[in-house]
Amino acid sequence: MLRYTISRLLQAVLVILVMSLLLFMLIGLMPGDPVENMLEGNPALTPETMAQMRALYGVDQPLYTRYGHWLTSALHGDLGYSSVYFRPVLDVLGPAIIQTAKLLVLTELISIPLAMLLGALAARKPGGWTDSIISLLAFASISLPGFWTSLILIIVFSVKLGWLPASGTPLLSDASMSEQLVHMILPVTVLTFFHVGPLVRYVRASMIETLNSDFVRTARAKGLSETTVVMRHALRNALIPMVTVLALGFGSLFSGALVVETIFGMLGMGKIIYDAISNIDFNLALVGLLLATIVTLLSSLLADLAYAWLDPRITLK
Incomplete structure (x- = not known):
């Protein structure tokens, strides 16, 4: 049973990695701009500020690059910040x-x-x-x-x-x-x-x-x-x-x-x-x-x- 359990756990890890990639791509392809949504209603918002914020959050990068950065951070225990609650995701x-x-x-x-x-x-x-x-x-x-x-x-x-x-x-x-x-x-x-x-x-x-x-x-x-x-x-x-x-x-x-x-x-x-x-x-x-x-x-x-x-x-x- 121990061998079976280890095998299933390894399979689960693989499935989680695949699902994280699929979910990342699907959510990334959703219509809308997370940075624009986060700063909506700010009178001081300019195109230059928007560009800087997109670069800061990495939104201007390709999805596969963003996924690599996210996965690396996640493996180190950093799952990112919520753009709505302005708190770490785990705290929310x-x-x-x-x-x-x-x-x-x-x-x-x-x-x-x-x-x-x-x-x-x-x-x-x-x-x-x-x-x-x-x-x-x-x-x-x-x-x-x-x-x-x-x-x-x-x-x-x-x-x-x-x-x-x-x-x-x-x-x-x-x-x-x-x-x-x-x-x-x-x-x-x-x-x-x-x-x-x-x-x-x-x-x-x-x-x-x-x-x-x-x-x-x-x-x-x-x-x-x-x-x-x-x-x-x-x-x-x-x-x-x-x-x-x-x-x-x-x-x-x-x-x-x-x-x-x-x-x-x-x-x-x-x-x-x-x-x-x-x-x-x-x-x-x-x-x-x-x-x-x-x-x-x-x-x-x-x-x-x-x-x-x-x-x-x-x-x-």
């Missing part, structure tokens, strides 16, 4: 990463137990009314786009009923934990609904297969109750393959969080990346998108390693 992204991490952790803590419960209930009597209702909700979760669900919840619970705030971030920076949680109810609800559907379908399919196994028939033959058979014997074995789905689904969940954060105005990775692209903040947009790529790669690697660790029959090559 640090609080945003924490905010996004809170959102993802809360979503996972709710989604995993809920998916296990609903999947097990649906698998007990396939084709029954309980299975039909749960499957319908799961398909709705998979089919409905996250931005549409977010807007519906905002209209109903914030605009019409006034029960919950429409923003995912409190206006005051020193808001209490309870206030922060209240503001996160709608974003977490949207992400949970988006995330739990595929998990329920997977748990259901795995449970149905497990319930037809020999060891489950043996447990029933011993006179154990159906609840004990399902929860203590079948569910435990059915959840081993689910680790892969959880790890791979984390990348998708992270991408969904970026959209949800933007809609709810949360000061997380999604909002930061969206604002960076809108304001042509080159360094901030590049590093933010690159971090999203790294999260997806690590999720895939952890899925393979966790599956092999939980099931010794799996051999990684």
